[in-house]
Amino acid sequence: MGRNKTPRETEPAAEIKEFLHEKGDITEIENVLIILEDSFRTVAAFEDSVEQEYELIKEAKRLDIPLESYRRMFETYQSNKAARTFNSPLLKPIKFFDRRLGDIVKWCENLSIYSLATVIGQFTLLAAMAAYFLEAPQRQQQAINEAREEIREQNDVEYSQSRIDAIQSLNDMCESLLGGQLVKANLQGIQLNKCYKFQLSRETFAQWPPQLFKHEGFNLSQSNLAGANLKGANLEGANLEGANLEGANLEGVNLKGANLKGANLKGANLRIAHLEQADLESANLDGSFMSRINLRDANLTKASIVHAVLLWSNLAGAKLIQVNLEHTNLSRSNLQGAILYKANLEGALLRYADLRNGTIMIGAELEDADLKRAKFWSADQLERAYNWEKATKDSNWEAKIANPGMDTYKIGFLIPNDASSHKLYQQGIEKYAKEHQNIEVIPLKTGDSPQAEAEGIRQLLAQDVDAIVLRPRDLQKSATAIFSAYISGVVTINVGDCLPPEAQNVVFACYESDSSKMGYDIGKYMGSWAKKELTGQVVNIGFVDGADSTRYFPYLQGFLAGIKDTGIRWNYTASTNAKSPEDLEKVKAMLRNNPNINVLWGVNQTTTTLAIRAVKELGLSEKVNVFGIVPLTRNFANQLLNPKEPLQSIVDQSPSNVGYEATKHAIAVIEGKVPREYDYKPFPHHLFTQSDQKPVRKLLDSTLDLENNNLKPARLLKNLPPHILSEVPSSLDFTKALMLPAITDKETLDQLQGQLQKKTAQNWQTLVNSKANQTVVSLTDNLVYRVLVNKNGTVISAEGLDELSRSLLKTTPLANVLSQQATNLSNQEIQPVAELQVVFFPNGVVEVKWGKIFVP
Incomplete structure (x- = not known):
């Protein structure tokens, strides 16, 4: 507190006064410039970029100058300093020749190349080239300054091509963007792996041919990239130490060998990212989504990876020393040869994980971990961990280690x-x-x-x-x-x-x-068939199409396009929505009401079968012909082989194959x-017709006999009570959701269900009966919400299951509950939640249930 201040800590105002007292004949502005230049020299003395940045911040603060203003003045100082370096008297003759060269070239524009070379002479050209190359560093520094200025100016813009170009320019010049502000910036697909520096050292000749250029990753250390979109970017070997990448989209990014020490990657999307040999020591990866990520030989020592998804990940040979993997999903992960020394795997999912080939688990915490179907190399390997007895394992896990056998x-x-x-x-x-x-x-x-x-x-x-x-x-x-x-x-x-x-x-x-192509092929065949078989007649088609289904409508579109391309005369005579065996009468009624129908088209096996049955039972086999999209079974094959059958053609999808x-x-x-x-x-797919006797007979032996087959009997679905999940997604968008632990105690769930029912029911009835609200919302459909409630009954999330529910959330009692509670899950302490479904009915009734299936 009472120590003497060093000269560098003296107050700027006091320093100026002291200087003015000693040099009274110098004006105040000159004095300020001298102090600034002295400060700039101090900052420039630091060669290390990180140390220089730190000193620059200190000097700006000491002189009470805004950081960005000080930074720009310092860059101008550096630029002018570089310019003064190249104003040496020794270079004046070369610069003179450089300036005169332009005049000479203009004068020689109409001369031949030979004449130009003769007039200028070799010495003049050489001198001009020397001047150009000697001034290259000054031009590069100017380009660097302009690139950084462009990046700073685009701070608040989500997408900027000029910013992307500027960042890539810095990378090309092997310059850094230390401490860059790129919050929510869209940098999707950016390529930052183009820096190759000349090296002449022992490493150069360590292999043959000599490596004269060494790749150096882009420096983004201490940068703020929170929420940025770097999907598919190439950041191989990049320096992102201490960077903030919270919530960033890093899907498919190449970060091989990157430095991510101490980086904040909380809630980031790293799906299918490539981080082989990356350094993630002490990084925060809580709640991140890392499905199918490659972390082979990566360093994750002391990293925090709580409630994350590492499903199907490659962690072979990774250092996971003292890492916190509590409640993280590592199912199907390859952990062969990984070091899990004193790792916290409490409540982690390791189902089907591969822990063979020397994976070390000494001192790892395994309480409540799920190790079912996991593969081990030794019983000792597991028993060296803490609380391994409390982990879920296969009953015969030791026998599997002793006699591994073939994987089943x-x-x-x-x-x-x-x-x-x-x-x-x-x-x-x-x-x-x-x-x-x-x-x-x-x-x-x-x-x-x-x-x-x-x-x-x-x-x-x-x-x-x-x-x-x-x-x-x-x-x-x-x-x-x-x-x-x-x-x-x-x-x-x-x-x-x-x-x-x-x-x-x-x-x-x-x-x-291809549904549309299948419909097209049979429509085109039907048209071609009609030209030969129904010569001079109009083709009157009855559709048994099931086209109200999104699945079947493309078949209909293709069928109509195929008919059109044949150029036949045809009518859309009638259609029916018959779609089950019980609807046979609908097809018969269509044929009775439209006796001019001579073609029926079925969109699938059921409707085609209905069409054939209706034609046969009404005795119309010689008049009405059937075309359908069905699998080639023994029954349909026999019908195609019989010319007396009404079935003329089918399109087969080869389900067996x-x-x-x-x-x-x-x-x-x-x-x-x-x-x-x-x-x-x-x-x-394959089109089969009554003309395809040979291929149909060839396939007949391998075609399934539906009546007499030896397929394994199917098990029947059991009627089980509502299921309590051990984890639930925090969002309906499960590709980005944070996985939260679930409340699994039925008594607690019933209690929370009753509490929410009471909170919402009375208020909803009041809203529905209120005349004022009836003028705001005219409700005819149910409003359905997925609600997450913690053990205290606090509603932390409410999401509508359809567009109407989402748009009217603010009119429901849930809005009042949410307005009093924190709704941002990222700010909540991760704790178990109950997943409830709340339905508001137009008549004022509210229904709250748990154990439902929620859909996006």
Whole structure:
């Protein structure tokens, strides 16, 4: 407190007064300039960029000058200093020649190249070139200053191409952007790996040919990149020490060998990022999403990775010394040879994790960790950890270590209904299993609803399946149930239909035929057939199309386009929404009411079968012809081989081959033989007609006999009580959600359900009955919300499940509850939550339930 101040700590005002007293004949402005120059010399004396930046901040503060103003004056000082360096008298002759060269060139514009060379002479050209190169550093410094100025000016802009160009220019010149302010900047795909510095040292000749240039990563240390978008960027070897990357999008970024010591990556998206050999010592990765990340040989010593997702990650050889992995999902991770010395794995998911080849677990905390189906190299390996007895393990885990044997796999298959396509899928799955004796197939009969599908997935997970093959019941609602399989480390393969792009990252592959092209091919064939078989007649088509389904409408569009391209005369005579065997009478009624129909088209197996039955039962086989999109079964094959049958043509999607290939791909993903990214597999379809006798007969032997087959009997769906998840996503957007621990005590859940019911019911009834509010909202549909409540009954999140619910959230009692509570989960202490569904009915009734399936 009472120590004497050093000369550098003297107050600027006092220093100026003292100087003026001694040099009274110098004006005050001159004195200030002298003090500034002295300060700039002090900062410039530091060669290390980090030390220089620190001194610059101190000097700005000491002289009471705004930091940015001081920085610009210092850069001007440096620029002028460089210019003075090159104003040596020795260079004046060269500069003279440089200036005169332009005049000479203009004078010689009309001369030939030979004449120009003769007039100028070699010495003049050499002198001019020397002047150019000697002034190059000054020009480069000016370019650096301009680039940094451009970056500073774009601080508050989300996307700026000029900023991207400026950053890349700094990288090209091997300059840094230390302490850069790039909050929420869109730098997607930026390439910052172009700095190669000349080196002449022992390293140069350490290998042959000599490495004269060494790659140096871009310096972004201490920068603020919170919320920035760096998806797909190349930052190999970059220096991001101490950088703030909280909530940043780093999906697919290349950070191989990067320095991320002490960096803040909380809540960042690092899915499929490449961080091999990166240094993440003491970094904060809490709540980050790192599915399928490559962290081979990375240093994660003392890093905090709490409640993060490291699913399907590669951590082979990584240093995880004293790392905090509490409640983190490491299912399916490769941890071979990793060092988990004194790592905190309390409550962590390590299902199917590979901990062989010398993985060290000495002193690791394993209380409540899930190690089911994990692979170990030694019993001692696990027993050297703390509380390993309290971890969930396979009952025969020690026997598996003693006799490892061949890996065995369980493949679950969901059967929603009795359609032949599902039996053909199963045929293909079982065919692959028979060829590989280490595979067990578990077929499960569910139902057509997304809820039944979700329950089926849950039951397969309870049986520790390795993969699930299914045809999604609903392209939107199925995603959440499939997500639960994904976070459990189960490979999901879709067949027949693919999830929308925003949900595809929880699926490993989708096998799908081109629906529009299938419709087009059969429509074009039908038109060509009609030209020959119905010569001179108008084609009157009855549609059994099921086109109100999003799944089937593309078939109809393609069919209509195919007919149009044939140029035939045709009428859209009638259509029916018949879609189940019980709807046969609808098809018959359409034929009776429209006796001029001579063609029926079916969009799938059920509708095509209905069309054939209706034609036969009404005795119209010689008049009405049927075309359909169905799998080639023994029954349909026999009909195509019989010219007296009304079925003229089908388009087959080869479900059996799809099931075979889907199973093959699932096993390849598990064994790491194929990339673990989403793979779209367009599957070829085949058009079969009554004219294709040979190919149909050839396929007949391998075609499934639906009545007499030897498929494995499907298990039936059990009626289980509501399921309590151990973890829930904090957001409906599960690709970015923070995984929160769930309240699993039923008594507590019932209590929280009752509390929220009481909070909302009375207020909602008042709002609905209020005349004032009736003029604001005319409610005809239910409002449905997903609500997260902590153990104290505090509502920390409320999200609408549809557009109407989201838009009217502020009119519900939930708005009042949320206005009194913190709604930002990132600011909440991570604690268990209850996941509840709240439904507001137009009549004033409120329903609160737990154990529901929530959909995005």
